[in-house]
Every structure is written in C-alpha cells, then in structure tokens.
Amino acid sequence: MSSLTPSSAAASLIRKFGTNRILSPHLRSLCAISALPLPNVSVVTDPERPAAYVWSMTGLREYLDGPHKAARDLVRDGLAANAGLLDAGLELSRAEYRDKVLEVMQQITAEGHTARGFPKEFGGQGDLGGFIAGFETLAFGDLSLMVKAGVQFGLFAGAILHLGTSRHHDEYLTDAIEGRLLGCFAMTETGHGSNVQALGTTATYDPATEEFVIHTPTPAARKDYIGNAARHGRMAAVFAQLVVGGETHGVHCLLVPIRTKDGDPLPGVTLSDCGAKLGLNGVDNGRIVFDQVRVPRTALLDRYAQVDADGNYSSEIENPDRRFFTMLGTLVQGRVSVGGAAINASKVALTIAIRYADRRRQFGAPGSADEALLLDYRMHQRRLLPLLARTYALHFAQAELVEEFARLFGGDGVKDDHDQRALEAQAAGTKALGTWHATETIQMCREACGGAGYLAENRLATLKADTDVFTTFEGDNTVLMQLVAKGLLTNYRESFGKLDPLGTARFIAAQAVEIAVEKTALRTLIERLRDVVPNRNDAADPDAGLRDDAYHSGMLRFREEHMLAGVARRLKRGIDDGVEPFEAFNRCQDHVIAAGRAHVERVVAEAFLAAVQAAPEGAARERLRDLYDLHALVTIESERAWYIEHGRLSGARSKAITALVNELCAVVRPYAGELVDAFGVPGAAVDVPMVVPSQHE
Amino acid sequence: MSSLTPSSAAASLIRKFGTNRILSPHLRSLCAISALPLPNVSVVTDPERPAAYVWSMTGLREYLDGPHKAARDLVRDGLAANAGLLDAGLELSRAEYRDKVLEVMQQITAEGHTARGFPKEFGGQGDLGGFIAGFETLAFGDLSLMVKAGVQFGLFAGAILHLGTSRHHDEYLTDAIEGRLLGCFAMTETGHGSNVQALGTTATYDPATEEFVIHTPTPAARKDYIGNAARHGRMAAVFAQLVVGGETHGVHCLLVPIRTKDGDPLPGVTLSDCGAKLGLNGVDNGRIVFDQVRVPRTALLDRYAQVDADGNYSSEIENPDRRFFTMLGTLVQGRVSVGGAAINASKVALTIAIRYADRRRQFGAPGSADEALLLDYRMHQRRLLPLLARTYALHFAQAELVEEFARLFGGDGVKDDHDQRALEAQAAGTKALGTWHATETIQMCREACGGAGYLAENRLATLKADTDVFTTFEGDNTVLMQLVAKGLLTNYRESFGKLDPLGTARFIAAQAVEIAVEKTALRTLIERLRDVVPNRNDAADPDAGLRDDAYHSGMLRFREEHMLAGVARRLKRGIDDGVEPFEAFNRCQDHVIAAGRAHVERVVAEAFLAAVQAAPEGAARERLRDLYDLHALVTIESERAWYIEHGRLSGARSKAITALVNELCAVVRPYAGELVDAFGVPGAAVDVPMVVPSQHE
Structure with missing residues (x-):
C-alpha cells in the first residue's frame, strides 16, 4: 500500500470489479491522472505499464507530519507499546482505570515524551513545537491519558513555568515535569467557568504570619471539574482573588498543597470526586473546597505581580485587565x-x-x-x-x-x-x-x-x-x-x-x-x-x-x-x-x-x-x-x-x-x-474488529 | 408554577430585575398577552391585577398527554418508584446493571405496564395506542429498561403475535407477555443489517424428521447485536432463508430455543457477548451462531406461509417480495x-x-x-x-x-x-x-x-x-x-x-x-x-x-x-x-x-x-x-x-x-x-444537581 501507481490501481480495480459501471468514475479519474486511456484491455493486460508519476503515500504522510515527525513518531511508538490502555476504560473500574492511566503517563514521562517542551535546565529540550505535536499525537490513543498529561504538563507545570519565577522553577519544575509531583490547575469554579475574572476563591495576605489564606467563601466558589483533584494531585495551582491590605487585585495564581504523600487531604482542604462522566473516565476530575488554608507568601506565582513581606502589592502591568489577560496567556x-x-x-x-x-x-x-x-x-x-x-x-x-x-x-x-x-x-x-x-x-x-x-x-x-x-x-x-x-x-x-x-x-x-x-x-x-x-x-x-x-x-x-x-x-x-x-x-x-x-x-x-x-x-x-x-x-x-x-x-x-x-x-x-x-494512525488504534474481522472470527 | 398570570409574571420579573432592559422583550410580550401597558409602576404595585386569561400549564400538559394520559401516568409513577435505576448504569458492573434492568422490567411487567397492547385473551388490554404511549414514556427513565422492554414485548412477543398462529399464541404468548419467557428478535446479522432480505442464516426443512435445521453457513451470517442474546434470552425469533425441498422461499421467522432454564446455551447454539457499547449497557446484546440446530416443523411462525409435514410450502401471498414485506410489517x-x-x-x-x-x-x-x-x-x-x-x-x-x-x-x-x-x-x-x-x-x-x-x-x-x-x-x-x-x-x-x-x-x-x-x-x-x-x-x-x-x-x-x-x-x-x-x-x-x-x-x-x-x-x-x-x-x-x-x-x-x-x-x-x-417529565429524571444544587451542597 505504500506506493501504488494510478495505472496499477486502475488495473487492480478492473481486475476486481470488471468494467462494472459503478466504479467507472473512479476508474476514469485514476486513468486521467495516470494519463491512461479509459479502461480497456490494454490496461488489464499491462498493469505494470509505467505511469506518468508515482503516487507515494509515504511522501504524503511525511508532508503531513511536517517538521515534528520525530516527536510524532515517538508518540506513535509509545501508543503501539501501550495499546492495552485502549481497552482499559471498558473493562476496569473507574478507580482502576484512573490508576492505569497514571501508570502509563508516568511511564511515557520516563521515556522523555512529555518534557520536550520545557527549558533544558529542567530536563526538557526546549522544543515547544515538537511538544505540542507530540501531545496532539497522543489523541490517536487513549484520550484520558492525553488529557491527564495535558493537565499535568501543559496546565500545572505550565503555570509554574509561565507564571512563576526561579524559586518556583527550581523547587517544583523538575518534579512536575518528571511526573513525581502531580498537580492540578484549579481555575474553574462551580459558579464560574467562562467568566473566570469573577472567580470567588480568595487568597488574603496576612502580614502577621507572611502567609496567604486560601478560602472558598461560597458554594459557587468551589473549584470544580479539576483534573487530578479527585485522586492523584498533591498540589494545585489555585486561581483566586488576591486580597492584600483589604484591597482586591484581581485573579492571581498560587501553589497550594492539597494532599499528603499518602494521598490524604491536607487540613482545611475538602476534596471530592466529580464521579462518572460521559467520557474521559481515566481522568480523576474532582472538586476542591478551601477552609482558611494557609500557604507561605512565596506560594504566589509572582512573575507578573509580587507581594512583599510587609504586604505591598506591585506589578509591572498597571492595568488590572491587561495583567489578568497576560496571566491567562x-x-x-x-x-x-x-x-x-x-x-x-x-x-x-x-x-x-x-x-x-x-x-x-x-x-x-x-x-x-x-x-x-x-x-x-x-x-x-x-x-x-x-x-x-x-x-x-x-x-x-x-x-x-x-x-x-x-x-x-x-x-x-x-x-x-x-x-x-x-x-x-x-x-x-x-x-x-x-x-x-x-x-x-x-x-x-x-x-x-x-x-x-x-x-x-x-x-x-x-x-x-x-x-x-x-x-x-x-x-x-x-x-x-x-x-x-x-x-x-x-x-x-x-x-x-x-x-x-x-x-x-x-x-x-x-x-x-x-x-x-x-x-x-x-x-x-x-x-x-x-x-x-x-x-x-x-x-x-x-x-x-x-x-x-x-x-x-x-x-x-x-x-x-x-x-x-x-x-x-x-x-x-x-x-x-x-x-x-x-x-x-x-x-x-x-x-x-x-x-x-x-x-x-x-x-x-x-x-x-x-x-x-x-x-x-x-x-x-x-x-x-x-x-x-x-x-x-x-x-x-x-x-x-x-x-x-x-x-x-x-x-x-x-x-x-x-x-x-x-x-x-x-x-x-x-x-x-x-x-x-497518510494520517499515520497506528494500527493499534484503528485495527478494530469491524475493519479487520479476521482478528475475531 | 402550575398557574401564573402573565401580569403577575411580568410583575415578578420587574420586581426581580427592575426595569432592566435585558428583559424588556420578555416583559413586553408578557404585558402584551395580558393586555397590560408596558412595564410601569402600576404593574409593580398591583401584581394581582386580574389578567385577561389564565395561563394554565396543567391544561397544556393534559393536552400533550392526549388520549393516553393514564398509560403515560402509570409509567411516570413507575419511573418515580424505580428512580434508583437511573444511577445503576453508572455504578454497577455491566453484568449487575443488566440483571438490575431485567429485575425492574419484570417488576413493571407484573404491575401491568407492558401487557397493555396485547389481546385480552392473553392477559392484555387490547390497547395498542396506550401501549405505545406508555412505551414512549419509558424514555423519560433508564433507556436500557426501555430498550429491553422493547425487545421483549415489542419485538419478540410482537413477532409471536403478528407472525404466529394460535398454537404459538397459546403456547408462548402469555409467558412472553408476563416476562417469564425471555426472548430475542434475531434478525440482524453481521453481514446484513439494512438489507435483511439477503440474510444468510438458513432454515432447511427435513421431511424425514419433520424438523427445520437452523444453520449459520458463514461468519457474515452470524446473528449480531441481538438484544437479550448475551445473557437472558431463552428463545429467539430467528429470521432465516426458508429452504424446502431444495427451494429457497425467502426470509421467514422461526422460534428457536437457545438456552436452558439455567442459562446454558443449548447444543449447537454458540452465544457470545457484544461487550461494552457506547450506551444501553443494561441491555445484553449478543451474537448467535447456529450449527445445524433442529427445531420441530411447528417452530415456523406460519401466519403468512406454511410448510406441511411432507414438505409442501404454501402461502396466501404469492409474490415473494410482498410476502417478505408483509412479514416485515x-x-x-x-x-x-x-x-x-x-x-x-x-x-x-x-x-x-x-x-x-x-x-x-x-x-x-x-x-x-x-x-x-x-x-x-x-x-x-x-x-x-x-x-x-x-x-x-x-x-x-x-x-x-x-x-x-x-x-x-x-x-x-x-x-x-x-x-x-x-x-x-x-x-x-x-x-x-x-x-x-x-x-x-x-x-x-x-x-x-x-x-x-x-x-x-x-x-x-x-x-x-x-x-x-x-x-x-x-x-x-x-x-x-x-x-x-x-x-x-x-x-x-x-x-x-x-x-x-x-x-x-x-x-x-x-x-x-x-x-x-x-x-x-x-x-x-x-x-x-x-x-x-x-x-x-x-x-x-x-x-x-x-x-x-x-x-x-x-x-x-x-x-x-x-x-x-x-x-x-x-x-x-x-x-x-x-x-x-x-x-x-x-x-x-x-x-x-x-x-x-x-x-x-x-x-x-x-x-x-x-x-x-x-x-x-x-x-x-x-x-x-x-x-x-x-x-x-x-x-x-x-x-x-x-x-x-x-x-x-x-x-x-x-x-x-x-x-x-x-x-x-x-x-x-x-x-x-x-x-x-408541560412535558411532565418526572422529577426523578430531571432534578439533577446542576439544576437543583441544594440537593448536593
């Protein structure tokens, strides 16, 4: 199948179906592109006749893969190696499926798939284009794996990288990238999904202890649908209204530990499970409620805004809307x-x-x-x-x-x-x-x-x-x-x-x-x-x-x-x-x-x-x-x-x-x-019984 | 909510939102139908002012329910009583869910929901319109229950009623209607779904023993997607090419036992499971392969065509296509x-x-x-x-x-x-x-x-x-x-x-x-x-x-x-x-x-x-x-x-x-x-957490 001339395709169709009229439009176009006459005996008897050009599927696939072929192929190979995951969601319990997805995620992380987009000093390759291309390719396989990887590496580690500064990078980034520190991206709340500027969670600075107090003031301010929250996440990048000296400065992001290493919720943190979903049941989406949870001042991801020990807020971006949208970048x-x-x-x-x-x-x-x-x-x-x-x-x-x-x-x-x-x-x-x-x-x-x-x-x-x-x-x-x-x-x-x-x-x-x-x-x-x-x-x-x-x-x-x-x-x-x-x-x-x-x-x-x-x-x-x-x-x-x-x-x-x-x-x-x-979807993902019935019969 | 005058609705909206322009089109139409002036203080201060007419939702719901209100309400009540089934599919294993659906189906059968459409002599009420209306109403609840009931009462019992004659009616119909004899409607095959006239299963008459031999000659002739086949069905209404005296008379339907009372497949019958599906996992869809399975001559549902003991085929409908489509009725x-x-x-x-x-x-x-x-x-x-x-x-x-x-x-x-x-x-x-x-x-x-x-x-x-x-x-x-x-x-x-x-x-x-x-x-x-x-x-x-x-x-x-x-x-x-x-x-x-x-x-x-x-x-x-x-x-x-x-x-x-x-x-x-x-969907089916959040918070 990797290379087929139009003339041989035409000949093969004619052999298969005769000069049956049903297929004649296809034959006509096959003949047209190979500069052949309309189907006649000479085509059938001379199927190897040199065509005007060769129709190379390999070439088209390479063209589609583009500059990030290596990243895509690495994921394709990983998918083929983990083909069993494709059935896991059907046969395992939800809890088992989630753990299986985590296991495979940590395995592909170890194989270097997921660090590609991060700076070299944290173990990455600084190849953002390849990172995205590889991530996209995960969609050929189990989509819970893709989404969980997206939460962990794209959102959680991404928030640390893009919103944090060197102390956050040094402390957390390598662990996050290598899948040891599992985290959440806690933005959406029950009451606000699209309008995130109106989030209800608060992070109030207490200069007496140099801490922020993270709090969920109303049921609507509960963090909801958060990936990694129901089971695996140990830390959350929490988006909250930053209150300093009684003044609200809009939504900012802070790193808040939510679970112990043993998986128990930390004091003041109430975690629950969103339960069964239409799909993506290998991702442990959950809810987080904070009851006056204290984190150190350094928990604020402070690339775009800082709070000093005395409780002075500063930002190089004066316009609060502009600041917010910069962070939302x-x-x-x-x-x-x-x-x-x-x-x-x-x-x-x-x-x-x-x-x-x-x-x-x-x-x-x-x-x-x-x-x-x-x-x-x-x-x-x-x-x-x-x-x-x-x-x-x-x-x-x-x-x-x-x-x-x-x-x-x-x-x-x-x-x-x-x-x-x-x-x-x-x-x-x-x-x-x-x-x-x-x-x-x-x-x-x-x-x-x-x-x-x-x-x-x-x-x-x-x-x-x-x-x-x-x-x-x-x-x-x-x-x-x-x-x-x-x-x-x-x-x-x-x-x-x-x-x-x-x-x-x-x-x-x-x-x-x-x-x-x-x-x-x-x-x-x-x-x-x-x-x-x-x-x-x-x-x-x-x-x-x-x-x-x-x-x-x-x-x-x-x-x-x-x-x-x-x-x-x-x-x-x-x-x-x-x-x-x-x-x-x-x-x-x-x-x-x-x-x-x-x-x-x-x-x-x-x-x-x-x-x-x-x-x-x-x-x-x-x-x-x-x-x-x-x-x-x-x-x-x-x-x-x-x-x-x-x-x-x-x-x-x-x-x-x-x-x-x-x-x-x-x-x-x-x-x-x-x-x-030419899409190059690995066989494991598409060789299903209705297409390859001999597998099951 | 059962009765609300437009004027009080207008007043209530005005109280709630002020004379806010967002709602003004609604207010305008509310006022228009109640012959009120456009929103002004008098509406707000006189919310109980008599309206031109009363907007009765009860009336509209009754109008929608139409002549089969009783049948619909009976199912609504049953649905409310079995509200637990709505969650069963989420939390039970597939096998448990299927058994739960069967249990509820047999329970509502006992309550008389499902016999409504059958003749009175077999325990029914001869009310076909009410039967369909009730069945439709099952769709407010768990759809696996609805589909399983459809397979059992609509398709299996329906085939016996419409294609069989008195001996079939007398022998099987009451048991089928009362859910004791669980059955399949074995029409679709792996190779033929839409074009059922080309089914491959054969039923060949053997005059020596006065039996039909049911057989699956090719993998494509396997019965597929058959409800009740994977787990519960004991008999199947099998559609097969009828061969008598070497002559094929087209597709006919025969009753073929497939399982013992203990649930084991009968000799010559191979049963398998279609496994997980996108939905309807409470229905046990399966596959049936017949290997020279013998059934008595009387197994043929012979309302439209008969085979006598000597192997003479007869039908009052001479045109085979017309005969086929009559049966397909x-x-x-x-x-x-x-x-x-x-x-x-x-x-x-x-x-x-x-x-x-x-x-x-x-x-x-x-x-x-x-x-x-x-x-x-x-x-x-x-x-x-x-x-x-x-x-x-x-x-x-x-x-x-x-x-x-x-x-x-x-x-x-x-x-x-x-x-x-x-x-x-x-x-x-x-x-x-x-x-x-x-x-x-x-x-x-x-x-x-x-x-x-x-x-x-x-x-x-x-x-x-x-x-x-x-x-x-x-x-x-x-x-x-x-x-x-x-x-x-x-x-x-x-x-x-x-x-x-x-x-x-x-x-x-x-x-x-x-x-x-x-x-x-x-x-x-x-x-x-x-x-x-x-x-x-x-x-x-x-x-x-x-x-x-x-x-x-x-x-x-x-x-x-x-x-x-x-x-x-x-x-x-x-x-x-x-x-x-x-x-x-x-x-x-x-x-x-x-x-x-x-x-x-x-x-x-x-x-x-x-x-x-x-x-x-x-x-x-x-x-x-x-x-x-x-x-x-x-x-x-x-x-x-x-x-x-x-x-x-x-x-x-x-x-x-x-x-x-x-x-x-x-x-x-x-x-x-x-x-x-006015649709009258029971609360159990629609009072979900996002609509009634107080339930969960």
Whole structure:
C-alpha cells in the first residue's frame, strides 16, 4: 500500500470489479491522472505499464507530519507499546482505570515524551513545537491519558513555568515535569467557568504570619471539574482573588498543597470526586473546597505581580485587565493543544469509518454477485468525504498555528503584544472549529458504521464520548468565537478589556469601530473582490472558475469582512441610539459568532491552499488539490444562502457548486483509503474488529 | 408554577430585575398577552391585577398527554418508584446493571405496564395506542429498561403475535407477555443489517424428521447485536432463508430455543457477548451462531406461509417480495416506538438544559449585581428554543402516527394495503426525523450546559450515549428516508419491490414515474402555490405574511413536491438514457433522501398546526401558536438557500425570516420553563444537581 501507481490501481480495480459501471468514475479519474486511456484491455493486460508519476503515500504522510515527525513518531511508538490502555476504560473500574492511566503517563514521562517542551535546565529540550505535536499525537490513543498529561504538563507545570519565577522553577519544575509531583490547575469554579475574572476563591495576605489564606467563601466558589483533584494531585495551582491590605487585585495564581504523600487531604482542604462522566473516565476530575488554608507568601506565582513581606502589592502591568489577560496567556497552550487533539481524534474516526465503508457491502449492485460498497454510495461519500477534506484543512491550519505558537512562546520570551493577541484569537478560533469538527465527524462516522459503530470494540463510541467535552473545556466554543470576533473588530489593539460581551460592546462603541467599519475601506474591498467573485450575472456560465483559488479566497474573504463590518455597524448604531451596551451586543450575538467563524473558516481554507502550493510536485499534490477544492466549495456551499442573500451568488451558480461538490466526492473517493493511511494512525488504534474481522472470527 | 398570570409574571420579573432592559422583550410580550401597558409602576404595585386569561400549564400538559394520559401516568409513577435505576448504569458492573434492568422490567411487567397492547385473551388490554404511549414514556427513565422492554414485548412477543398462529399464541404468548419467557428478535446479522432480505442464516426443512435445521453457513451470517442474546434470552425469533425441498422461499421467522432454564446455551447454539457499547449497557446484546440446530416443523411462525409435514410450502401471498414485506410489517411497531422514545428523550434533555439556562448566570449585565442568565443570551435562545419548538412539532406528529397505527393494527386485523404502506412510510420518516432530532438536541443541550453537562450526575451524558444508536437501529435513517421517498414516488402502489436502491430505480423507471412527475399536475400545483408563496417580487414588503399558516404550508409543500418531481424526472431520464439503474439511482441519492426529509418535515409541521388549531382557546394555544410559527419558520430558514435557488424567496425576505426567528425566540423565552414543565417529565429524571444544587451542597 505504500506506493501504488494510478495505472496499477486502475488495473487492480478492473481486475476486481470488471468494467462494472459503478466504479467507472473512479476508474476514469485514476486513468486521467495516470494519463491512461479509459479502461480497456490494454490496461488489464499491462498493469505494470509505467505511469506518468508515482503516487507515494509515504511522501504524503511525511508532508503531513511536517517538521515534528520525530516527536510524532515517538508518540506513535509509545501508543503501539501501550495499546492495552485502549481497552482499559471498558473493562476496569473507574478507580482502576484512573490508576492505569497514571501508570502509563508516568511511564511515557520516563521515556522523555512529555518534557520536550520545557527549558533544558529542567530536563526538557526546549522544543515547544515538537511538544505540542507530540501531545496532539497522543489523541490517536487513549484520550484520558492525553488529557491527564495535558493537565499535568501543559496546565500545572505550565503555570509554574509561565507564571512563576526561579524559586518556583527550581523547587517544583523538575518534579512536575518528571511526573513525581502531580498537580492540578484549579481555575474553574462551580459558579464560574467562562467568566473566570469573577472567580470567588480568595487568597488574603496576612502580614502577621507572611502567609496567604486560601478560602472558598461560597458554594459557587468551589473549584470544580479539576483534573487530578479527585485522586492523584498533591498540589494545585489555585486561581483566586488576591486580597492584600483589604484591597482586591484581581485573579492571581498560587501553589497550594492539597494532599499528603499518602494521598490524604491536607487540613482545611475538602476534596471530592466529580464521579462518572460521559467520557474521559481515566481522568480523576474532582472538586476542591478551601477552609482558611494557609500557604507561605512565596506560594504566589509572582512573575507578573509580587507581594512583599510587609504586604505591598506591585506589578509591572498597571492595568488590572491587561495583567489578568497576560496571566491567562497560559491558557493559549491548552487551547492550541486541544484543537490539535480534536483534529487528530477526527483522523482516527475517519480512518476507521472510511476503511469500513471501503469493505462493507450492502444492497445489490447490478451485474455483480457482490453487493455495493458503502463508499460507492453518493450519500455515504457526501457524509464522509467533505469531513475528510476539512480534517486535512484543519491539520494544515493547526500546523501553522503550532509554528506561530512555538515562535512566540518558545523564543526569548520577548513577545509583541499585537502578535500575542492575534495568536490567542487564532488559537481560540482553531480550537473552536477543530473541536466542533471532531464532534460532528465522530458522530457522522459512528452513524456511518451503523450498529457496529455503537460497539465499544470498534472504538468510535469511546472516541465520541471522550472528545465530546472538547467543545466546552479550555474555553467554551461560543465564547471563544466571540473572542475571535472581538479581536478582529478591535484589530487586537488595546483589547485588554474584559472577556464579557458588555466590555466588547463598550469598547467597540467607544474607540475602535472605525477600524473595521470604515466605509471607504469596505468599498475598496468590495471593488477588489468584484473581479474574482462573480455575482448574479454569472448565470451565463455558472460553472466558470469554480475551481479557481482566487474565487474561493475572494468569496471567503468577502463573507468574513462583510460580516465583521456588519457587526461593527450594528454595535455602533445600537450604542449611538442609546441602547444599553449589553442589549446592543446581545441583539447581534449570533451575528458576532458567525463573523468569528467566517474568519476562522477563511484562515483554515487559506492554510490548506498554502499547504497545497508548498507541496512537492506530483500526484500527492494533485490529490491534495482535489481535497482542497472539495473543502473550499463545501465551505461556500454551506453558506450559500448568505452568499445569495448578499448578491454574491446566483441560484444557478449555487446549484453548480453543489453539483461540483458531488463530482469532487467521486474524484476523491478512489484515494480515500490512501488519504486516511497518510494520517499515520497506528494500527493499534484503528485495527478494530469491524475493519479487520479476521482478528475475531 | 402550575398557574401564573402573565401580569403577575411580568410583575415578578420587574420586581426581580427592575426595569432592566435585558428583559424588556420578555416583559413586553408578557404585558402584551395580558393586555397590560408596558412595564410601569402600576404593574409593580398591583401584581394581582386580574389578567385577561389564565395561563394554565396543567391544561397544556393534559393536552400533550392526549388520549393516553393514564398509560403515560402509570409509567411516570413507575419511573418515580424505580428512580434508583437511573444511577445503576453508572455504578454497577455491566453484568449487575443488566440483571438490575431485567429485575425492574419484570417488576413493571407484573404491575401491568407492558401487557397493555396485547389481546385480552392473553392477559392484555387490547390497547395498542396506550401501549405505545406508555412505551414512549419509558424514555423519560433508564433507556436500557426501555430498550429491553422493547425487545421483549415489542419485538419478540410482537413477532409471536403478528407472525404466529394460535398454537404459538397459546403456547408462548402469555409467558412472553408476563416476562417469564425471555426472548430475542434475531434478525440482524453481521453481514446484513439494512438489507435483511439477503440474510444468510438458513432454515432447511427435513421431511424425514419433520424438523427445520437452523444453520449459520458463514461468519457474515452470524446473528449480531441481538438484544437479550448475551445473557437472558431463552428463545429467539430467528429470521432465516426458508429452504424446502431444495427451494429457497425467502426470509421467514422461526422460534428457536437457545438456552436452558439455567442459562446454558443449548447444543449447537454458540452465544457470545457484544461487550461494552457506547450506551444501553443494561441491555445484553449478543451474537448467535447456529450449527445445524433442529427445531420441530411447528417452530415456523406460519401466519403468512406454511410448510406441511411432507414438505409442501404454501402461502396466501404469492409474490415473494410482498410476502417478505408483509412479514416485515412487525417492524412498524418498533419504528413507531423508537421515534416516540427519541422525542421523549429530547424532552428530558431540554427540560434539564432549559431549567439550567434559566438559573445559570455568567458574565455581567448592566445595572445589576447579578450576571446575566444564559437563557437571556440570544445565542443560547437560538441554540435551544428552535429545538424546543421542533420537539413540540414532533410530539404532535408522533401522536397522530400512534393513532393511525392503533387504528390499523389494533382493530379487526383487516388492513388496507395502501394505508399500511402509507403508515410504514410515515413511521419510517417520523422515526428518522425524531431520532436525528434527539441526537442533535441532546448534543446541543450537553454543550449548552458546559462542563456540568459532561458529568454523569446531570444525566445528559447518559441520555446522549443511550440514544445515539437510535439513528441507526430499527432501520438506518438514511435507508428509511429512501423508503419514504420511494413510497411517495410510487404513491404506495404495488411498491412491494425490494428495499434496495436498485429496486426503487427500476420500479420508478418501469412503471410509476408518471404518478409523481406528470407535468400538468406539477404545473397545477405550482399555480396553486403561487398565491401563497411570494417569490422574488416580495422585496417591497419582505415581512408580509410570514406568520401566515398558508404561507408555511405552501412553502413546505412546494419544496416537497418540487423535490419529488425532480427526483422522479432525474431517475426517469437516467433510465431513458440507458444508465444502469444503480448508477441512475446513486447519482441522485442525496436528492432522494432530501426529498423524503422534505416530505416528513411538511407532515410534522402540519401536525403541529393541526394541534394548535384543535387546542382549547386561551393562553396555552397562543403559546403553542408562537412555538408553531417558530418551528415553521426555522424549518423554512434552514432550507432558505434552496428556496432562493428555486425563486421562492428573495434575499430580503430570507433575511426577514431570520430576523423573525430571532424575535420569536425572544417571545417564547419567558415561557420556556413552563413549556418544558408541560412535558411532565418526572422529577426523578430531571432534578439533577446542576439544576437543583441544594440537593448536593
């Protein structure tokens, strides 16, 4: 399977199915790319005839793996070695499963998988890009392991690294990185998940003892859903309102021991278990309540703000909102990682479902004793192949994001504010799109495999259950899309206002609305797009240019900018008319979120296009090109009502797009198996009974 | 909460929130329906001022419960009494959970819940409508219990009743109905789920011993996913190819013992376990392999076909396809039941998510110390309230379906073929739409509750996992939608051809295409619709008539009939052009399925409208009317691209529909809590910690 010429593929199909018409579109395209005549005897009798070029799957897989191939392969090998974990969640009790996950996590830690992203002086390799790539690859395996590793190394150790200073690094970082000191990232509370600026937990400085008193003042201030809290965590990075000298300075992070080495809760700390969850039952999510727990002054992670022994608070960042969001920068890594994990989980599901559809037959095909393959049904192609194309698109967008993240966070620590805000928005958007995509894709794959897909042994069930929370953790997707739109509307300038809609609306109204809405700029944009975006007058030739890159980009950019300008206008008009900012915002909240999404979709499509253009010449690039066209056109098709409403598409052209999407599905179909092979998901994760039935029969 | 006047509701909101603008749309509508002036001091000071009418939730709930209120209430009481079962799946081992489900099933059987649908002579009440209504109501509780009861009473006992004759009834039916004889419905095989006409299991008559020999000739012919097979079933209704005198007569059903009373497999029977599943782990799905298992001649359920001692086969139904589909009529009840169960599971999820959204606050609202309620955010309304409206629509469509089912199957056994085909299509369509709706709704509810929604204690996780298979069991939804379209295209006439796409295409091509495609008829239809369906010339007043019933019906009917005619034309043209029938069908498979869906959506919307019109006058009807408008307009909105492409909607009017949908969400929002209360889901099923936190704190 590693290398197959189109002509031999065509010949093999002809041998297998005869010149059966069902497969003729596939044969036609196979022949077309190999410059063969349409199927005839000479192909069958001369299967080894040299093709115009070689279709190398190995090359495509390497291209997808990109610069972090080594990190990915190391995780792939580890996954294969720990394949047993994939069944652990099904057969073990919850407590046993959690312990098993911990055991494997500590084992892979010992093998050096997880330290990669940390500075060399603490045993790491200073390779942030490889760290994220490796983390993403964990999503090919047991997702509880991935999430637990994310909590321990990304969130807990990450908070120490990014928010602490040398004394914290020296004291804790190596133990945290090597998995000896297990910790929690105690941010979310029962009452506040999205609006973390309003957390209720307090950390009050007592100058008499030079201690902070950590306290949970109300039931709503209980720390909730905290990974590692129910069973394994010994310390927590606790986010709390810092109160010094009677004055509240906003949310800061402190290291608070919560358990003894024997696992007993420390005095004043009440720990409980969130119990069974829809998925991720190998992660011990729990709750923490603090009753006047005292920690030394040095427990404050004091990179961005300090409290001296006498109780004087100081910070180099004067604006409290800006300070808060700077500290929250630690969340970016989590969002980048979860987005990547979601995309990789989609690859697992598609690998399984497409292989199944390429061997499962149901209902009769004419002139053949066999029934037809599921993947030869148009509806089945329509359900799975656009999702395959979007997975490729998101893969490349994610790869771009990881490089930018590594550039900004992995370097000398000097970050440009504008770049960082842009990165945060991009991470938020990719996370939201990638995790919604995973939910949709895995669901579709499950349905496409019928009852077999419902059995745990075929893995889709677990994938679905484990990834479901991705859309709401590390930032609820709808809130993240608002963040994206806000960044665009304010052009990332001075956008340190609160995350809440009110702050956005006020900010837009007061300062920056002109940036996006400025009319002459918009007019110029529309002029610029007019040439590449045909409008209703395209009726004469509705198919013209549908596979033209400039057309796709033009359409996606037009939608993005038109929507953003519309939102800005509506917000400004509302405020000008004296509408309360919350209501002004709320009236167009759906519009705001759609605008954010339009932006991310455009960026993702352009990342895919750039990857196609940068690919080495040859068959793999041609296949990527087909997939890209499919993706771009499906994206436009899904919003075709909007395009028609806004005069950018005629009814005839809209129908032509749908017809071309169907056609492109048929073009991609013969390569679908190879396209999922190129994801390089280890066999342990995808060789399930319904795909490899001989294992069980 | 049982009775609240709009004026007191308005006053209470004003007391609670002041004259805060966030809530003003709700206040406005509350005031409007109670004929009050817009909020002012007099409302606040006179909260008990008599309203124009009383909003009675009790009345609405009774209206929803309809003629089978007693059956529903009996199940509600049973559910409350067995509330412990709701947690059983989380804490027990799979084996223990299965046994617990069996125990509760036998207990409710003893209480008379499950016999309701059977003839009185076997201990039943002959009340088929009440039986289905009660079964649907089981979906408020543990879904493993519901499915296991469905297998035992609907499928196994149903097969004996519908396919057997008096000797089978006398020997087995009472024991089956009373849960003493546990049985399987062994139809699906590993190799064949949708295409059951191609099952591989054989039942070969041996005249020498007057026995049938049941055999599994290939691994693909293994019975798979069979409920009750892994642990509890002692007998199976086995669907097999009947071979008599060397001739195969197609699929028939025979009763085959599989286990001893002690639970050991009988000789020649190999039983295995499907193991863990995504959900429904309280049901013991398993696999059955037969190795030359002999059963007496009388094991054949011989209502529609008989084999005499000498091995002469006879049937009153000569056409083998027609015979097969007549026997398959037993599946209709399963489809009706699953559709209803899915709709009820959606009610549970919406009750939880809407109550949560009506108490959960996040992010600041101006002029208030409190943060804003989630349900006051437009995006949250947009995500949940159209689903609430569709749940009502499906509820009423399902109620219509149940009555028609009871009429046809519960009567004297004389069925009109045309009516039965129409019922089968309607059951298929409602099942597909209802189960897709459940998957979408429960997913949305889970996401709308964030991390809390992911915890098993809040029930959405279990609901999601348990209902997920509904879209593919009892008929894969895509295959069912093809069945719907096929019935419409052939006008249910002589449509006894095979279920497969090929048969459909051939049939359409050969005989009946004129029925749907006849051009003059289509032209008449379009003329008829022109008056009520404004086209592009509506730009002058895009809002006109958007809440007009005739407009909604006209639009939905236009789409349905236009799509069906288009499919018929394409199929016919393909065949006329000499395209292989499979390929001709396959080229428009997406179109076929969309046409089926368009039909079901129109029927569902009309059922809702009929229910609104039939409701007693008063506030409840007004609220239903708002919900109906919301549902009808969201349905049109979701296909607005198609309507614009086909000249039935202008861009301006399309935007006006979206604006009105947003507005209707705001109109419905203040009643959302009462509208879910009216579903009457017992507290045990919905009083989860995130909604009633005091229980756990």
